[in-house]
Amino acid sequence: MNLINHDSVVKRMKPRLSKNSISKWIFFALTMFVLLILGVLLYRIFSQGLGYLDLQFLQSLPSRKPENAGVYAALIGTIWLMAVVAPVSLLLGVGTAIYLEEYAKENAITNFIKVNISNLAGVPSIVFGLLGLTVFVRALAFGTSVLAAGLTMSLLVLPVIIVASQEAIRAVPNQLREASFGLGATKWQTIVRIVLPAAIPGILTGGILALSRAIGETAPLVVLGMPLFLAFLPKTFFDMITVLPLQIYNWTGRPQAEFHALAAAGIIVLLVMLIIMNSIAVLIRNKFQKRY
Amino acid sequence: ACGAQGTEGNKEQAGEETKQLQGEIKIDGSSTVFPIMEAVVEEYGMTQPEVKVSVGSSGTGGGFEAFIAGETELSNASRPIKDEEAAALKEKGIDYTEVQLAYDGLSVVVNKDNDWVDSLTIEDLKKIWVEDGTTKKWSDINPDWPAEEIKLYSPGTDSGTFDYFDEVILDGQPIVEKATLSEDDNTLVQGVQGDKNAIGYFGYAYYAENKDTLKIVPIDGGEGPVEPTNETIESGEYSPLSRPLYTYVKNSAIKDQEEVYDFVKFLLENASTLSEDVGYVKLPEEEYTKQLETLETLK
Amino acid sequence: METTTATAKIINPQEKQIVYKTSDLDLWYGDNQALKKINLDIMENEVTAIIGPSGCGKSTYIKTLNRMIELVPGVRTSGEIVYRGKNILDKSYQVEELRTKVGMVFQKPNPFPKSIYENVAYGPKIHGIRDKKVLDQIVEKSLRGAAIWDEVKDRLNQNAYGLSGGQQQRLCIARCLAIEPDVILMDEPTSALDPISTLKVEELVQELKKDFSIIIVTHNMQQAARISKKTAFFLNGEVVEFSETNKIFSTPEDKRTEDYITGRFG
Amino acid sequence: METTTATAKIINPQEKQIVYKTSDLDLWYGDNQALKKINLDIMENEVTAIIGPSGCGKSTYIKTLNRMIELVPGVRTSGEIVYRGKNILDKSYQVEELRTKVGMVFQKPNPFPKSIYENVAYGPKIHGIRDKKVLDQIVEKSLRGAAIWDEVKDRLNQNAYGLSGGQQQRLCIARCLAIEPDVILMDEPTSALDPISTLKVEELVQELKKDFSIIIVTHNMQQAARISKKTAFFLNGEVVEFSETNKIFSTPEDKRTEDYITGRFG
Amino acid sequence: MTNQNTNSFSVQKMIQEKKKKKSAGGITEKIMPYILFLTAAVSVLTTIGIVLTLIFETFLFFDAVSIKEFFTAKKWYPFSETEGSFGILPLVMGTLKVTVIAAIVAVPIGLASAIYLSEYASDRARRIIKPILEVLAGIPTIVYGFFALTFVTPILREIIPSLEIFNALSPGIVIGIMITPMIASLSEDAMTSVPNAMREGALALGSTKFEVAIKVVLPAAISGIIASIVLGISRAIGETMIVAVAGGSTPNLEWNLTSSIQTMTAYIVQVSQGDAGYGTTIYYSIYAVGMTLFVFTLVMNLLAQYITRRFREEY
């Protein structure tokens, strides 16, 4: 009683194999399609903006004359913003991840925190803008300062960092924890000396993704009412700043075509920052290369 | 009348008369006024580098919100202050002075290929823009014009530009529902450029930058068709579609903070040149002089 | 190495003492009982082997001896394990202290993703020893003790994962020696190693028993026969037989022991 | 079950044929040679065991027999493996087809995260069998063949990961039987199982050899002795000895074989 | 073992001494869990903050506009001098149109790329492509907005002449493109983490790579994949600048994809940038819309969590 006819199995082989190779090409083509569109996007930006991109552009404050205008204030502002977002979101995010992965017991509260985090990841950024406006700008009276914008952005990107860190921490093999405990290390020693170093590459990847998002967000800052033109640079975290995406947004809204080209140049600056951040992450990832 | 020279002259004066000032000035409000204020602050920074001025662009309404909350010293507006806002300021005990900076001429434009419209009256505009339940064709306005549907492009309903248009043309009646609205005037320009049956309106500067690709519609306000130009707007001939742009200043700030007084003074002295620089139309000179005199009384 | 004996041993250098006295130990994973009424006396400065088929509770038992078993959620125990006079299953017993006295070597070599030096120095460091000179001495001494010094002395700052499996395992032993434990627990330390590395580790165990009490789990009966003084045969969570190794392998008392060591099952 | 013999076997029902003829097989992982000049003839409807210490190349060899080894990047081979008259190492040989004829059971049970039914039906389905009735028959027959039908017949729609390790392994065997292979390769199929499950799988292998050619890798020499007809002893990528199992275990020719099976190393 | 250097010290003795000296370590050990719990509580506080922020102003809004009108009226026209009309349906419609289009673009392409990267691509290709996707995920959305308006819309207008300059189609497609890298990258992670043993099991039964990907890996990774899709769609729902630039600002209830729209998010920026006076109904309306948006994404996330729990294939 042969239930399987091996001849027909052999006959069906050919269509299955062609299906396999066709779908491989489709998958490949779609991947390339995305990259192609993004290539077109980049080409347009670069061809428009490259002409305006020079040292003077990087060193100048905004100006009514396109040829004098630059991104200096916005660039410095963005760096200040990152100086708030990076430590705050990393501390909170990694702390939460450690709590959830290493300490939390399986109970209703833990579960609630987890559901809450995955929900937060889906809350529109503009809603965070409303939160920041009410809580940081108004209630805590930080005004439209670096601090208010930074804290708003930190909360916005927090879920990304938490999830990435959780995964990185979970990926650290238990054997390493056991080895450390076996030597009499306490839990916190084990976390600080063994788990976190081993999880750093994953945490950094998440951190970079989160910062990449924070660096390019416009809508929540618009809602916060951040200033657009500053004739000075911040000195403390309570000073006001403007940031690249807002500057870009403003330039694109101007009537003069030169400003649109300036916006493109600003986008290039932003992209370069993104690429630098990503490369740093890759470097660190390689340095901490884990092999277990 | 003399742009760069004016500012330089001022710089020299500053060197002689006034010491270097310090302090912070926060300005927020209309995005329409923003370019003027940006230009003023840019120039002011050269004479008083230690005065830290920030300019926001939260919209006229958003600006007043911050002004009422006491967060700003100056609030830019593309329309006069509303009664509610004035009342709220009064309640907070904030006295203010209205300063006119320049004019913006709302420009009504059609597609370059539109060869039938030569001018429109206020009544025509009303007919075109007010919703009445019908689909409007050019031939409904003038039987000689083609029986094609009119495509309308208008700034977003929450902008100062729309507000002004609403006031003088729509008179509170709803705008045609099928009108395409956008917050970004550049995209309106593109809309009209790409659509033969289009009509749109937006700030003068956006027309001025796109003269070659748009056709301007002279407006007949009762005394014959007038095209918006710097001259016709400044003289008030282009009426009623030209509107003044404002900034509102907190009186107590002028009194207590020398740098605010100094800044407003600088503003009034240079607004004429700088507003033209960024695409708006200056007020007649005497308007600035008058306001400078008022300023002295507030000091 | 002769001088590194812990204080407790010095008191009575002549006769051997009991290191671990297990009495009526029961252990459950949730509802599943993995150890049943275990009674075992383990003597100091000997190698005690634990053999038995897969799943019989060898790992569970050995992990109870340094309370690593607590890492598994839902584990419950009853009974007593007295180590050097104190019941370690007592909640008040400091696990960290226990684990600095009782070292452990695992089935799969598990060095930290750090340099060789840092691996060995890890234990002393977490216990507060910061002095670089002292650390250097400890590292050298421990690596020598684990018979791997000559192979790694020129590459102490390289990542431990560059070592072969057998070297990694000896590194793990060195890491455990660095805190000068009293007892060393080994859970199938050679099952992931090739024959030559296995031989080296076995020789090392013979060497170490002079100074340490060693408890080793193995599923390789030949290994148990080769290196241990006493052997416990576990089956389904019970100790079926526990006596001198040569007795177990030549004249086992229990039929099941005989079946197992003659390869009739397992 | 008696009728499931594949066509090739019917031609010469009397005398046993060679299923796999391996000639001068060399295999490199990158620069590291894992198999060296392997020559082995494997007969049909027999159990052939492959033993040897860890790392000697057992898994590598068995994975070459269905070309699963190709999944490792950078693998190169030379030599020939002739299966049923054709060299399977030929690039033109269709791997998918080879693998429908040569089933494989892995060291760790690896059921799909699907229902028990879907696990077994997976193979027939991808090969185009859609008829629910036929599938039902295949599933039952295969589960019976793997001696697990009675344990799972009431929970066919439950997730396979609810089964115990031993049941999972038999399910994997059923999954492999469902496509009615000619040869079954088993890589340490019981090393992750408890003694009772091991016993069940061993009995199953005895049953299956009536219909299939079976090649089994094991590090458990007792197991090899219990179930196989012939045994190959691998060491460092070479076949040291290959002959009847009882001969290997009683009178090995090579000194190294003897050392290994008497537990002198490994 | 030589003992030239062992006479001098006993590590255990040193350890015991250190133990006695410092008891601070014990305190860290005790308080750390609480500190970490507090950091974890921040995310809960954030949610509470969002709800509180929105709810007060939303109540003020509902003083002026009835809840019934808000959810049933078919017109959103708040800026009228006389009496505004506050029916949120047109804004919801705008959001839905854009989101559905984005999902139709992003889900198949994203999954295809994920499958390509995790099942077919060489290690090298993966290492090159993934970081590129990650960088692209950081391009400010305003840039995508102008890309939609000045590149995609003109091309689409060649194909569909009746397409208006502001429409739902173009921003929908561009949002789809924007979230594709995210779906691809996260789904790829989920698929890569499916144990190789499963792929081997399937290949050993004679499966082609395609069959392995579709019938084994995809179902096994489904919960991660759904999570990535939900996150992508949440992004699409919450996306602001692209629709504000390329979608127009005309709320309407039509099904038509070629005409101008407004989404909930675009409305919020419109008002936050615009002219509405503080304390007016319009001003409060952005909080009511924000609340709706929040509830929208909340429901979707909970639904997705329910679905993943239902369909998760445990292993």
Ligand SMILES: Nc1ncnc2c1ncn2[C@@H]1O[C@H](COP(=O)(O)OP(=O)(O)OP(=O)(O)O)[C@@H](O)[C@H]1O
């Ligand atoms: N974490 C756990 N949770 C639940 N049950 C467990 C756990 N670990 C082990 N068990 C069960 O406890 C029993 C004993 O397991 P243990 O690991 O001690 O066996 P072992 O003798 O070490 O086996 P092996 O030789 O395979 O390592 C087994 O039945 C096992 O299934």
Ligand SMILES: Nc1ncnc2c1ncn2[C@@H]1O[C@H](COP(=O)(O)OP(=O)(O)OP(=O)(O)O)[C@@H](O)[C@H]1O
């Ligand atoms: N993917 C791989 N890449 C490089 N080398 C490998 C790989 N897999 C195995 N090897 C090497 O090939 C040799 C043979 O390995 P193989 O897995 O075949 O051994 P084995 O006999 O199956 O051992 P075990 O009993 O541990 O399973 C070993 O030296 C191993 O290090």
Ligand SMILES: [Mg+2]
């Ligand atoms: Mg074990």
Ligand SMILES: [Mg+2]
């Ligand atoms: Mg193997």
Ligand SMILES: O=P([O-])([O-])[O-]
């Ligand atoms: O920013 P507005 O000028 O439109 O109020």
